[in-house]
Amino acid sequence: MVPTNYYLILSAVLFGLGIVAFVFKRNIITIFMAIELMLNAVNLAFVAFSQSWQKPDGEVFVLFVIVVAAAEAAVGLGIIILTARNRRSLNVERVDLLKL
Amino acid sequence: MSDFLTKYAFLIVPILKVVILVFIVLTVDAYLTWLERKVIAHIQARWGPHRVGPHGLLQPLADGVKFIFKEDPLPANVDKVAYFLAPFIALMLALTSLAVIPFGPQKFTIFGYETHVGIADVNISLLVLFAITALGVYGVALAGWASNNKYSLLGGLRSSAQMISYELTLTLSVVGVLLLAGDFSLRGIVEHQSAGKGVLSWYVFPQIIGFLCFYIAAIAETNRVPFDLPEAESELVAGFHTEYASMKFAMFFIAEYTSMITVSCLATILFFGGWLSPFPDSWTFTHYLPSALLIPFGLWVVFDGIRYENLFGRIMLPGVGSALAVIGFALIVFPTLNAIIQGPFWFLAKVFTFLFVYIWMRGTLPRFRYDQLMSFGWKFLLPVSIANVVLTSVVILWRMH
Amino acid sequence: MSASLVIFFLLAALAVMAAISLIAQRHPIHSALSLIVVMVALAGLYLLMGAEFVAAVQIIVYGGAIMVLFIFVIMLLNAEAEERTNFSKLATYAGIPLALAIAGFIAAAIARSSGSLPAAEPSGALTSTKTLSMLLFSDFVYPFELTSFLILVAILGAIVLAQREN
Numbered sequence: 001m002v003p004t005n006y007y008l009i010l011s012a013v014l015f016g017l018g019i020v021a022f023v024f025k026r027n028i029i030t031i032f033m034a035i036e037l038m039l040n041a042v043n044l045a046f047v048a049f050s051q052s053w054q055k056p057d058g059e060v061f062v063l064f065v066i067v068v069a070a071a072e073a074a075v076g077l078g079i080i081i082l083t084a085r086n087r088r089s090l091n092v093e094r095v096d097l098l099k100l
Numbered sequence: 101m102s103d104f105l106t107k108y109a110f111l112i113v114p115i116l117k118v119v120i121l122v123f124i125v126l127t128v129d130a131y132l133t134w135l136e137r138k139v140i141a142h143i144q145a146r147w148g149p150h151r152v153g154p155h156g157l158l159q160p161l162a163d164g165v166k167f168i169f170k171e172d173p174l175p176a177n178v179d180k181v182a183y184f185l186a187p188f189i190a191l192m193l194a195l196t197s198l199a200v201i202p203f204g205p206q207k208f209t210i211f212g213y214e215t216h217v218g219i220a221d222v223n224i225s226l227l228v229l230f231a232i233t234a235l236g237v238y239g240v241a242l243a244g245w246a247s248n249n250k251y252s253l254l255g256g257l258r259s260s261a262q263m264i265s266y267e268l269t270l271t272l273s274v275v276g277v278l279l280l281a282g283d284f285s286l287r288g289i290v291e292h293q294s295a296g297k298g299v300l301s302w303y304v305f306p307q308i309i310g311f312l313c314f315y316i317a318a319i320a321e322t323n324r325v326p327f328d329l330p331e332a333e334s335e336l337v338a339g340f341h342t343e344y345a346s347m348k349f350a351m352f353f354i355a356e357y358t359s360m361i362t363v364s365c366l367a368t369i370l371f372f373g374g375w376l377s378p379f380p381d382s383w384t385f386t387h388y389l390p391s392a393l394l395i396p397f398g399l400w401v402v403f404d405g406i407r408y409e410n411l412f413g414r415i416m417l418p419g420v421g422s423a424l425a426v427i428g429f430a431l432i433v434f435p436t437l438n439a440i441i442q443g444p445f446w447f448l449a450k451v452f453t454f455l456f457v458y459i460w461m462r463g464t465l466p467r468f469r470y471d472q473l474m475s476f477g478w479k480f481l482l483p484v485s486i487a488n489v490v491l492t493s494v495v496i497l498w499r500m501h
Numbered sequence: 502m503s504a505s506l507v508i509f510f511l512l513a514a515l516a517v518m519a520a521i522s523l524i525a526q527r528h529p530i531h532s533a534l535s536l537i538v539v540m541v542a543l544a545g546l547y548l549l550m551g552a553e554f555v556a557a558v559q560i561i562v563y564g565g566a567i568m569v570l571f572i573f574v575i576m577l578l579n580a581e582a583e584e585r586t587n588f589s590k591l592a593t594y595a596g597i598p599l600a601l602a603i604a605g606f607i608a609a610a611i612a613r614s615s616g617s618l619p620a621a622e623p624s625g626a627l628t629s630t631k632t633l634s635m636l637l638f639s640d641f642v643y644p645f646e647l648t649s650f651l652i653l654v655a656i657l658g659a660i661v662l663a664q665r666e667n
């Protein structure tokens with residue numbers, strides 16, 4: 001049997017890598033993907049605890065997290081498409097003025 | 101030696117089954133292309149391939165040799181990772197989806213390891229198949245994008261948008277069957293249809309709307325006529341596989357035919373009773389139907405082959421025909437063999453019928469325009485399949501009271 | 502070294518390597534492909550824990566719909582590979598070790614608290630689809646309805662955003 005701590009350590013490592021990607025990448029879409037990576041790390045922690053305490057509640061929460069991530073990705077990518085069309089660039093460093 | 105086999109049987113037996121299944125499926129793919137060319141040709145009042153072997157039976161072999169010897173160019177400025185990955189993903193997903201399909205009811209013990217006819221018997225096999233179908237969009241999308249070609253990109257985007265749209269209908273139209281069977285595993289769904297009354301206990305009659313939605317959505321998923329705009333020759337050159345030649349194109353090709361086979365297997369398992377005979381169980385004389393079909397067919401092949409035009413055909417065809425007739429006689433003489441062959445025979449017969457309908461539609465129907473295709477998928481099929489789910493649940497709840 | 506432990510280490514290594522590849526790749530489409538590998542590896546881990554429905558939903562929804570959306574957007578916007586600029590040298594040499602140190606600290610803190618959590622059996626029948634759906638429609642029906650409303654709002658928002666300005 002795999003101890004629950006191993007899953008939690010993996011979840012923490014993935015979350016940390018998501019933060020590193022979020023801070024250091026310049027393409028807005030890659031930053032979005034780092035957010036998804038962080039959400040996935042949290043899902044892993046939820047399922048690990050659900051297995052550890054033998055209750056199904058954690059897995060129901062994972063379903064909600066996945067649904068919310070889907071809704072957020074849809075709207076966020078729509079906003080990204082509009083912004084990128086207006087500013088002609090996907091680089092977050094170019095989005096530094098309120099007016100174009 | 102037999103000790104080693106018994107100890108590691110849990111590894112060796114699945115690997116053996118995988119090797120046998122992949123070999124069988126690739127051969128069936130190759131002869132499916134032969135069948136398609138012959139059937140479409142006869143619909144169009146011409147002969148198909150008839151020179152390469154007797155009745156063109158060695159044509160797939162010639163095609164395979166051609167694919168091996170053809171030049172495999174690498175276009176300039178392609179994204180190498182995505183370009184090499186796309187056909188690999190398509191082929192791998194198409195072959196993996198065959199792993200969860202049960203082909204027959206028997207359980208047998210080999211090397212002390214109890215197993216069944218099928219590679220993996222998971223209790224969520226239907227969800228696994230949906231997951232693999234969902235991932236299948238990547239093969240097409242990456243192929244279209246990686247080719248550094250505007251027409252490929254457009255064809256790839258159109259094709260993946262079509263696949264995503266019809267995937268929703270595919271999933272929803274199966275929910276009716278799930279409500280009736282109460283089980284996600286394909287083996288369980290077939291067993292729930294085995295109420296002993298033959299055809300009447302299959303799910304196609306309660307779920308006729310679901311079956312039609314499923315079959316139409318499955319044709320759109322596999323990019324076949326009438327939904328094959330993304331890969332039609334007169335449209336965007338050849339769609340997402342324009343820039344692929346020889347071996348990589350062969351991988352897309354095999355992936356398409358294998359997913360046709362998978363979808364036909366799924367349609368038989370979910371709606372048509374899988375390996376169950378259409379006759380009620382009490383009619384035991386129908387167990388001789390395989391022999392009753394094989395023996396006359398074998399004898400006809402023999403008599404047709406004796407008068408064939410060239411010497412190779414005059415030797416091969418009677419040989420094949422007499423082998424078939426001998427197998428038919430063996431089934432009558434050995435009843436245990438006959439009992440084993442019943443399940444897979446009916447399964448293969450039904451899958452073959454669905455494949456024939458696929459090929460028949462290719463020869464008969466014109467194709468949809470892209471906007472017609474998308475509006476049909478979203479505005480008609482999706483509401484109909486949702487209505488099917490609601491109707492099925494209402495009927496089930498009503499019957500429970 | 503049981504079979505579960507070996508599979509866990511394989512899948513965990515795959516997930517971590519794919520996450521590092523997400524950071525290291527320059528073209529966003531390669532990052533997207535790495536993220537898909539992370540999600541499939543995590544689905545494998547969920548299967549290892551016995552959460553089969555969640556694993557299937559993860560692949561179907563996350564891997565088959567959300568990531569396809571990402572890849573469509575990358576293709577439609579013709580995203581290019583990132584250029585190298587000089588500004589982030591300090592951030593790279595000081596920041597990455599710091600972030601990894603934080604992650605390592607959290608991991609060590611978790612590892613040291615090994616007594617409090619039981620390592621249980623994979624929860625097979627407990628978290629079957631039937632149990633999850635019974636919970637979803639009885640205890641969690643209010644969040645369920647709220648999330649369906651949220652999806653409706655997201656669809657409307659996406660349609661409004663995607664309209665051309667006429």
